[in-house]
Amino acid sequence: MSAFLKNIMAGKKVVIGMSGGVDSSVAAALLKDKGYDVVGLTMRLWDGEMRDGCLSEGTCCSLSAVEDARYVCYKLGIEHHVMDFRADFEKYVIDYFVDEYKNGRTPNPCIACNKFLKFDAMLKKAELLGADYVATGHYAKIEFDEKSGRYLLKCAEALGKDQTYALYSLTQEQLSKTLMPLGELGGKEETRKIAEERDLVTAKKPDSMEICFVPDNDYAGFIERRTGEETIPGDFVDENGNVLGKHKGIIHYTVGQRKGLGVTFGKPMFVLKIDVEKNQVVLGEKGTEFSSELMAEKLNFIPFDCLDEPIRVIAKVRYSAKPALATVIPVEENKARVIFDEPQRAITPGQAVVFYETQGDHVVGGGIITGEK
Amino acid sequence: METKRIYVDHAATTPMRREVLDAMIPYFTENFGNASTVYQEGRTAKKAVSEARDAVAKAIGANTDEIFFTGSGTEADNWAIRGVAYANKAKGNHIITSAVEHHAVLHTCQALEKEGFRVTYLPVDEFGMISPEDVKNAICDETILVTIMTANNEIGTIMPIEEIGKITREKGVVFHTDAVQAMGMMEIDVEKMGVDLLSMTGHKFYGPKGSGALYIRKGVKVKPFITGGAQEKNKRAGTENVASIVGLAKAISLATAERCEKVPALEKMRDKFIDRVLEEIPYTRLNGHRTKRLAGNANISFEFIEGESLLLMLDMQGISASSGSACTSGSLDPSHVLLAIGLKHEVAHGSLRVSFGESNTMDDVDRIVDSLKNIVSRLREMSPLYEAVKNK
Numbered sequence: 001m002s003a004f005l006k007n008i009m010a011g012k013k014v015v016i017g018m019s020g021g022v023d024s025s026v027a028a029a030l031l032k033d034k035g036y037d038v039v040g041l042t043m044r045l046w047d048g049e050m051r052d053g054c055l056s057e058g059t060c061c062s063l064s065a066v067e068d069a070r071y072v073c074y075k076l077g078i079e080h081h082v083m084d085f086r087a088d089f090e091k092y093v094i095d096y097f098v099d100e101y102k103n104g105r106t107p108n109p110c111i112a113c114n115k116f117l118k119f120d121a122m123l124k125k126a127e128l129l130g131a132d133y134v135a136t137g138h139y140a141k142i143e144f145d146e147k148s149g150r151y152l153l154k155c156a157e158a159l160g161k162d163q164t165y166a167l168y169s170l171t172q173e174q175l176s177k178t179l180m181p182l183g184e185l186g187g188k189e190e191t192r193k194i195a196e197e198r199d200l201v202t203a204k205k206p207d208s209m210e211i212c213f214v215p216d217n218d219y220a221g222f223i224e225r226r227t228g229e230e231t232i233p234g235d236f237v238d239e240n241g242n243v244l245g246k247h248k249g250i251i252h253y254t255v256g257q258r259k260g261l262g263v264t265f266g267k268p269m270f271v272l273k274i275d276v277e278k279n280q281v282v283l284g285e286k287g288t289e290f291s292s293e294l295m296a297e298k299l300n301f302i303p304f305d306c307l308d309e310p311i312r313v314i315a316k317v318r319y320s321a322k323p324a325l326a327t328v329i330p331v332e333e334n335k336a337r338v339i340f341d342e343p344q345r346a347i348t349p350g351q352a353v354v355f356y357e358t359q360g361d362h363v364v365g366g367g368i369i370t371g372e373k
Numbered sequence: 374m375e376t377k378r379i380y381v382d383h384a385a386t387t388p389m390r391r392e393v394l395d396a397m398i399p400y401f402t403e404n405f406g407n408a409s410t411v412y413q414e415g416r417t418a419k420k421a422v423s424e425a426r427d428a429v430a431k432a433i434g435a436n437t438d439e440i441f442f443t444g445s446g447t448e449a450d451n452w453a454i455r456g457v458a459y460a461n462k463a464k465g466n467h468i469i470t471s472a473v474e475h476h477a478v479l480h481t482c483q484a485l486e487k488e489g490f491r492v493t494y495l496p497v498d499e500f501g502m503i504s505p506e507d508v509k510n511a512i513c514d515e516t517i518l519v520t521i522m523t524a525n526n527e528i529g530t531i532m533p534i535e536e537i538g539k540i541t542r543e544k545g546v547v548f549h550t551d552a553v554q555a556m557g558m559m560e561i562d563v564e565k566m567g568v569d570l571l572s573m574t575g576h577k578f579y580g581p582k583g584s585g586a587l588y589i590r591k592g593v594k595v596k597p598f599i600t601g602g603a604q605e606k607n608k609r610a611g612t613e614n615v616a617s618i619v620g621l622a623k624a625i626s627l628a629t630a631e632r633c634e635k636v637p638a639l640e641k642m643r644d645k646f647i648d649r650v651l652e653e654i655p656y657t658r659l660n661g662h663r664t665k666r667l668a669g670n671a672n673i674s675f676e677f678i679e680g681e682s683l684l685l686m687l688d689m690q691g692i693s694a695s696s697g698s699a700c701t702s703g704s705l706d707p708s709h710v711l712l713a714i715g716l717k718h719e720v721a722h723g724s725l726r727v728s729f730g731e732s733n734t735m736d737d738v739d740r741i742v743d744s745l746k747n748i749v750s751r752l753r754e755m756s757p758l759y760e761a762v763k764n765k
Binding site: 081084124128129 | 686752
């Protein structure tokens with residue numbers, strides 16, 4: 001970092017969300033190196049559930065995670081705050097998560113958390129602290145494009161860690177005030193190496209894989225405890241409505257699921273659809289779980305405000321999906337039909353479809369997959 | 374430009390006075406002896422502890438042998454409640470307390486419930502005041518302990534301790550009071566109050582943290598809480614923390630001697646603060662009693678505002694205040710005290726406790742109110758709820 005750049009950054013205040021993990025720890029260190037006035041903020045999102053008289057703590061909001069974040073801040077010589085976002089988290093993430101499953105859809109809580117918590121509620125708190133920016137430990141890049149006068153979202157240098165899928169909903173306002181220093185890094189190994197060099201306590205913490213508020217991964221059990229309702233068993237049916245067997249209740253299933261159906265059929269069967277009204281889970285044979293089209297709603301676009309004519313994109317129908325060529329056709333206010341060149345496996349209502357440039361690695365936008373055909 | 378910081382969270386803790394520190398220092402270094410030993414160093418330490426015990430007793434109208442030193446106010450509360458409960462198990466299993474006690478009392482009572490004791494949590498009125506009549510009606514043959522705080526730590530309400538003391542005396546029930554917040558702020562006389570046990574801690578009256586004392590009236594049966602050596606007449610084991618004990622005693626002596634002169638100044642600051650806020654900032658309410666409240670305490674709810682943001686912005690303007698009681702995890706649950714006086718969750722969330730102390734001046738009051746006016750209006754601008762009310 002040149003003295004010149006340091007001067008530009010001097011006095012620019014950035015509030016970084018620190019979960020107590022290695023990514024946000026290193027992101028804070030990198031920002032400090034760049035000369036920013038960095039303040040660490042740990043969001044208290046969720047208390048964990050009381051089960052059998054003991055607290056089952058989530059991985060990211062536990063008191064030990066708060067302590068880890070605090071130690072990292074001490075080590076880096078930056079201020080640290082803990083703030084309460086539990087009410088917003090419950091409303092925008094937990095309630096949404098439960099409702100989506102009850103409506104036969106498969107939610108993506110990380111997208112909701114980014115949209116309503118990290119880049120909205122946290123941004124507002126950061127502004128109260130007099131900050132110019134918020135920052136996170138996401139692997140993604142944000143660039144300002146002089147030509148269009150817009151902020152663009154770009155895939156991380158380390159494509160294997162890229163997290164743009166969960167960030168497609170950011171608005172121009174949010175992008176203009178956000179820094180993601182890990183976007184430039186070569187990957188998790190580099191992140192861990194930096195953390196070790198700095199002797200940060202979080203250097204060797206394992207990656208979190210599961211949903212942070214369901215540490216045992218039993219999301220159906222979580223929903224049952226939360227709603228106090230047992231799910232009602234119903235029928236597995238084929239596409240013609242013929243009963244194939246009994247299911248445990250619709251929240252236990254997700255479109256595309258093959259394993260764990262609890263019944264064997266003598267051949268691989270996939271969940272094609274969840275019919276809430278009839279309390280049925282529709283199954284199909286291998287091959288039928290592919291489809292070429294979907295409808296998306298609640299669209300957000302990054303290089304422009306709205307889509308007026310069809311465009312060609314590379315689209316992803318889930319975080320881990322292989323990117324595939326598709327055409328996005330605007331149909332009505334904030335809705336679009338997406339037609340893939342090749343059929344896609346297990347297009348799941350409730351998940352996001354995210355669009356990327358066909359040439360290059362910028363995010364075009366995305367939306368939520370509806371159940372409509 | 375760095376402006377002078379204004380500390381108005383004396384209910385959380387106070388800075389230690391220079392005289393207190395000076396009194397303590399020799400007992401860290403040259404007079405380091407273990408007070409339980411027979412040789413000269415030990416005797417010097419023992420003498421200091423005895424004199425301290427005497428000073429504390431004098432400050433609260435007790436006898437010297439009725440004072441027991443502890444490691445904190447919380448420990449004193451725990452010991453008083455568990456000690457009386459366990460010692461009187463054969464007599465009964467019922468305990469009476471209030472809904473607005475400090476967690477040191479409430480959580481101890483809750484733990485005892487799990488052990489088979491029955492606890493009555495008496496409600497309070499809109500000012501946070503407990504009714505002596507309720508205490509009287511709650512007492513039954515099984516009742517072994519009444520524990521009611523002298524004054525509330527969040528909203529400053531001073532409880533009718535003397536009246537309750539008369540009732541418990543008449544019924545023959547042991548009466549404990551957590552006087553942690555009241556000590557130094559008002560007259561504390563165990564005879565007048567009619568209490569059998571009383572808890573205090575030094576750091577609320579310009580003494581050291583980690584110091585506490587429990588008054589136990591002679592004849593009241595209390596089971597030891599910390600077992601080990603024979604310290605504190607076999608009732609509270611652990612090598613005497615001599616410096617801390619000396620500090621607590623010095624602080625209580627100073628506080629008692631200067632109370633009549635200093636408390637009126639605190640009341641003036643408190644009243645000016647309350648008057649200005651209620652008059653100049655709309656949608657506010659005072660929590661607690663207008664007159665029967667601790668000298669330095671003001672607790673105000675600002676509608677349409679989160680306490681957390683309010684504290685943050687006050688901090689940025691150099692003002693240290695609190696939104697309830699201090700909490701280690703940094704979380705801000707709606708206060709059980711504010712809920713008990715009938716506040717809705719969202720109003721309880723927007724509450725501010727300001728507790729004045731020795732270093733504050735009338736100018737500080739003005740600066741805090743001026744800052745509050747700006748901050749409150751800025752935060753309300755961001756609140757959709759306030760927007761809706763304004764447009765009505």
